[in-house]
Amino acid sequence: MDFVKIILFISLIYGLYAKQKLPAGACVSKIVNGKLVQVGDCEKNDGSDIVRLIKKSRDEKIKAETKCDVTYKKKCYRAVVYEVQNVTVNDIEAICKSKNGKPANIYDLKHYQLLLPYLRSLMPAGQTWIEICTGMEYKNNHLLLSDVRPITIATEVWYPNYPRSTASLTNVGVRIAEDPESAYQGMFDHPPSLSFQGVICEI
Incomplete structure (x- = not known):
């Protein structure tokens, strides 16, 4: 029984810590293994996050390709x-x-x-x-x-x-x-x- 309480307590602490890391209303989006992964308050579902991430990825690629040697x-x-x-x-x-x-x-x-x-x-x-x-x-x-x-x-x-x-x-x-x-x-x-x-x- 004590073991279960300890696990619940650790889960509660971890959950509070995770909440503190992301400010209210924040949405963090990443592309992981070709899929969009979102953490936080991500109510907007109009595809703008995907477009922004693709543009950022493309800009970084162009920057690397045009680097001066x-x-x-x-x-x-x-x-x-x-x-x-x-x-x-x-x-x-x-x-x-x-x-x-x-x-x-x-x-x-x-x-x-x-x-x-x-x-x-x-x-x-x-x-x-x-x-x-x-x-x-x-x-x-x-x-x-x-x-x-x-x-x-x-x-x-x-x-x-x-x-x-x-x-x-x-x-x-x-x-x-x-x-x-x-x-x-x-x-x-x-x-x-x-x-x-x-x-x-x-x-």
Whole structure:
């Protein structure tokens, strides 16, 4: 009998404690295992809680997807890197669009030096180098931004013996070596048919 009284007493205390935690009129809604769970005074049953939770979830997802991995001159950069070379120039627009961006430009030596350690950090295990697409082109001995404006960039940015003036080498990629001190890394012009491990996007 005493045992039953103790259990009832504990239940009463727990109930009072739970009531104190939620102020009168409060309704707490959560999505648990795909179902709406409500605790408290939840008389409103017009679906607005579900809409609010879905919107919050969507906003958090968008925020995570548009997070800047590198910021330069108020522009945001994120790269998509795969373990295999399966990305061509024809793919990069769609890949970057899925990240709410476009294939990126590299604007100057400082920008290039900022991107290198970041791109190196994305290198799949066991690989000693990766090649990444940009949104830039090299035509008629001019480096062009994605909006076709010509720019001049420091020679240190280019891979040794690049750029080349061969007419078919119209697109620009970046080769990143695992060793930061390697001389064999930098931007290079290439044919559109070449496959890469990813793309750097400007968001």
